[in-house]
Amino acid sequence: MRFEFWVWLILLVLALIAPVGKKPVSVAEPPSQPSKPPPSVSIPELPPSFSISEAYLVVVVIDGLRPDALQRARTPHIDRLWQSGLYSWTAQTVMPSTTLPAIASLLSGVPPERHGIEWNYWAPERGRIAVPTIFTIAQAEKISTVAFVSKRKLEHLFGPETPLFVINNDARHVITAATGYMAEHRPRLIFVHLSDVDEVGHRHGWMTLQQLQAIERVDEALGLLLASLEELQMLDNSVIIVTSDHGGHGRIHGTDDPRDMTIPWILWTPKIETGRELTHPIRIYDTAATALAALGLAIPEDWLGVPVLEAFPEATLNEKP
Numbered sequence: 272m273r274f275e276f277w278v279w280l281i282l283l284v285l286a287l288i289a290p291v292g293k294k295p296v297s298v299a300e301p302p303s304q305p306s307k308p309p310p311s312v313s314i315p316e317l318p319p320s321f322s323i324s325e326a327y328l329v330v331v332v333i334d335g336l337r338p339d340a341l342q343r344a345r346t347p348h349i350d351r352l353w354q355s356g357l358y359s360w361t362a363q364t365v366m367p368s369t370t371l372p373a374i375a376s377l378l379s380g381v382p383p384e385r386h387g388i389e390w391n392y393w394a395p396e397r398g399r400i401a402v403p404t405i406f407t408i409a410q411a412e413k414i415s416t417v418a419f420v421s422k423r424k425l426e427h428l429f430g431p432e433t434p435l436f437v438i439n440n441d442a443r444h445v446i447t448a449a450t451g452y453m454a455e456h457r458p459r460l461i462f463v464h465l466s467d468v469d470e471v472g473h474r475h476g477w478m479t480l481q482q483l484q485a486i487e488r489v490d491e492a493l494g495l496l497l498a499s500l501e502e503l504q505m506l507d508n509s510v511i512i513v514t515s516d517h518g519g520h521g522r523i524h525g526t527d528d529p530r531d532m533t534i535p536w537i538l539w540t541p542k543i544e545t546g547r548e549l550t551h552p553i554r555i556y557d558t559a560a561t562a563l564a565a566l567g568l569a570i571p572e573d574w575l576g577v578p579v580l581e582a583f584p585e586a587t588l589n590e591k592p
């Protein structure tokens with residue numbers, strides 16, 4: 272009888288002191304929302320309070336770049352980004368592993384069967400991408416955008432609201448046009464597509480000396496872009512993503528071979544001091560979700576892409592359990 276009394280007393284005391292040891296709940300708790308049916312894929316929700324106000328987002332797609340080619344080529348500027356950024360050498364593109372379907376996924380957060388761009392050539396009669404992209408979502412929020420692409424077929428992926436420049440030339444020309452535009456207009460969402468590495472891959476083969484040299488020229492051009500961002504005092508408030516649309520083997524790509532499917536994925540912001548490899552799997556459509564997170568915009572619930580939230584400490588602090 273007495274023993275039971277003590278057990279009950281101890282349990283009572285424990286129950287009373289327990290809440291003291293609990294982690295305080297975040298003060299920035301998002302307001303309660305009407306309950307919706309859970310989406311089929313679980314997507315971490317960004318707190319509405321999160322925003323990197325006035326951040327610039329620069330997305331650079333180096334067409335046909337394999338992660339292992341970066342180990343062989345001399346690329347000081349790309350190295351600077353991943354060595355003080357977040358990176359994955361095992362990110363995966365979509366099938367078919369070709370430019371138009373893959374970049375459509377990169378911009379729209381969904382795989383080809385959802386965005387419908389399953390061809391890989393310029394076909395004006397087929398119209399433009401019909402699902403929302405980071406461009407249409409940013410434009411709806413009055414965020415200024417611009418795209419510089421080196422293949423005309425990418426016109427399928429941008430609406431008429433997007434200032435779009437098709438520059439069928441090498442990386443240096445594309446970057447020069449981009450930096451000139453940036454100096455004048457200071458757009459907040461900047462997309463740059465560089466086709467050099469892919470073109471040399473088709474001509475001479477993937478991982479050939481010629482292709483590694485093309486990667487080095489693209490890296491030099493990227494150095495001009497970084498210098499320009501710095502000169503324009505945009506760099507300190509930039510989020511830069513460097514990735515690819517697909518890899519390649521022999522003189523082709525488009526298959527589900529790991530050499531075609533595996534792409535590098537690098538994210539740099541001035542807030543990250545030392546490079547860190549992302550341990551979870553990255554898919555090309557995570558780029559779209561991460562881009563919206565960088566701009567402080569809500570991510571559509573039906574997207575398959577999830578943001579790399581660890582890039583933004585403000586977001587992870589308030590992240591829901």
Ligand SMILES: [Zn+2]
Binds near residue numbers: 335469470524
């Ligand atoms: Zn190609």
